[in-house]
Amino acid sequence: MKLITHNMLTSKCLKGVTTGYPLSIKATNVKVTEVDFNPEFITRIIPKLDWDVLWSAADSIGHSEGLPKTVEPKFEDDEEFLKKAHRVLLEIEVEEGHLTCPESGRQFPISKGIPNMLLTEAEVQ
């Protein structure tokens, strides 16, 4: 699971859960793989993300170093920043661990890099 994906995950479908966001991450195995840097992609995706959530997610798995807590107004011109964002968004992957719903405590396992968001019928709204 890449942190860009984590930014969009919610446990809102659970019965009794109102926002279910963000899910906290507990990682037992984190993998870092270098991938192509495309500044236009990063520039355009950042406004669609919840940066606070991204920062905290990176921090919770020990990868927030050097990552600014806020996005500056003219971030698109700051290549160093874009590279840091690129790294956190696309290069860091949680291979094993679990996600936890902030309201109900329900855990979603992550195995072989794939979060399992399946719910039983009894659990859903």
Added chain:
Amino acid sequence: MNEEKKVERKRKRFSARLKSSKGIICTDTPGPNIVLCNSGQATGLEKSFIVKLIKSLSSDIQVPKFIAEKGESHSYLLFSTTKNAILFYNTFNGKAKIDENGTPLYMSFVERVPNNEFICQHDNPQGLFLLDNFISIEEEEHLIKYFDWDEDIVSSNLKNRQVKHYGYEFRYGTNDVDLNCPLAEKIPDVCDVLWTRLKEHGFDVGVPDQLTVNKYKPGQGIPSHVDRHSPFGDTILSLSLGSAVVMDWRHHSGKTVPVLVERRCLLIMKDEARYDWQHGIQPRTWDPIIETRSVQMGNNDKLIKVVTSDTVARETRISLTFRWTRSGPCQCNFKTLCDSVEKGNSNDIEDELASNLEELHVHKVYEQIAGHFSTTRHKPWPKVVEFLEGLPPGAVLLDLGAGNGKNILRRNDILQIAGERSSGLLNECKQYTQSIPGADCLRLDLLYPGLKHSCADVVICIAVIHHFSSKARRLQAICAISNLLRPGGRALITVWAKDQTRSNYLCKSKQSQTENEHLITVGGLDLPIHENRTQFQHNDLLVPWKLRNISGNKLSDKPESTLLRYYHVFEEDELSNLCKEVPGLYVISSFYEEGNWCVVCEKNITI
């Protein structure tokens, strides 16, 4: 003195264990909240045990709120005052016995207790009326005496409850009555008082002619259902005797509303509540306590419904369901759950059956055939490529039901999330997409996708929705897609068409066999097995997959076994009509392509 030390040592050990395994922080400073360290839902603790302890203390102590989380062997008591908590602690810690072996109960004060309360987001269904205290205590007693029966002479014993009928027998296979076979026993006179009283309350609905009496013991319930539209009129009544119960109401849009039905209450279903919502009772021995609280919203007080984590035990409940029989097609304006809406050959399948059917004949099958299936799917479908052409950098694409990921684009400037239910296919997908920078995989169910609303610029859902076995579920799937789209976002949805005459699917030398076709019964439902490479004869059917094993990288020559996948094949316009039913979704184009019906739709900007 020695005894006291021993208790304290034990108690400390339990507290430490709670801290290390559950993160629960016990405190020595007394407060109103107590954790019972070695007794909870998993150990069989019931609230009545707590009530008994409290009553033995003093009759004027309020029974504390009781929180016993599912599967836990500890639980919590929330007293109204610290004084009462201390009294309870001093009296029972290490002294009260929790089982026949005399195991003592250990407890500790805690600061934080779990908050499992939730606010009910939706109003009660329109057309649902609850007339509390519709009958007096004496009348209730009288009715219970009249209608209750001994265990041995039950007329009909269903799996979940016991029933008895008057006027006409309710037939559970077809969920209707046979108007040609009225029962000798009519609705008894003892009910007559209800009809005049109903009129006094402003409900001029006349006198019903069918009554079903249900007896629910604690632990029994009834699956979620709508009373079939066509056999019964526009009003249905339910009188509750003996026990309150929480009834769960579900709308196909995804809304759920728990409703407390008190004993002696007359519940009236009309309009939406009668026709467009399902209702059911969960099989459990207790119900959550539902409170109405007033909260300040701006300058106004607003009443909200809170489902608390506290529970109350159920008693035996007798419900009298009164209906008005009728004949002919239903005339209602609520089509989703209506049995008079034309649905091709088969009637719509009930939700519970639908989900079992899909588990058995979709999910399990895909897990088994994942490897073989994946070898048959290599290239993205041309229509998908066309639809995704011109997607700008930075776009967010969700491929729901991604299979082995063959439709994921080899691009490095967009985010592509492949969502799939089958873990076997997902593993293939993960391998296939590994080298794509902005691609990621997610195990999910399209009905409850676990992704934020409005997160996607584009959704593709290719050959997925034909695996949902009821119209309500197919609609729910499209609702889920619509929710995930941002305003202005677009989706491509494709399903298998019943009409295969314009595709390469048909094999000319093969004829479909309608005469000696095979049927398989799944949960009481007869499904025909399709003859591959022939024209479809039905809308709901099972399609054989001849599974071949893979050893090394080679597919074996001979099939090992045949597995049956459930399909609902679509009529012309069926998919686009389904999309049009979803509020805020606008159909841009609808077309036929190689044996599939395809729809491109857009999420409305204003919604």
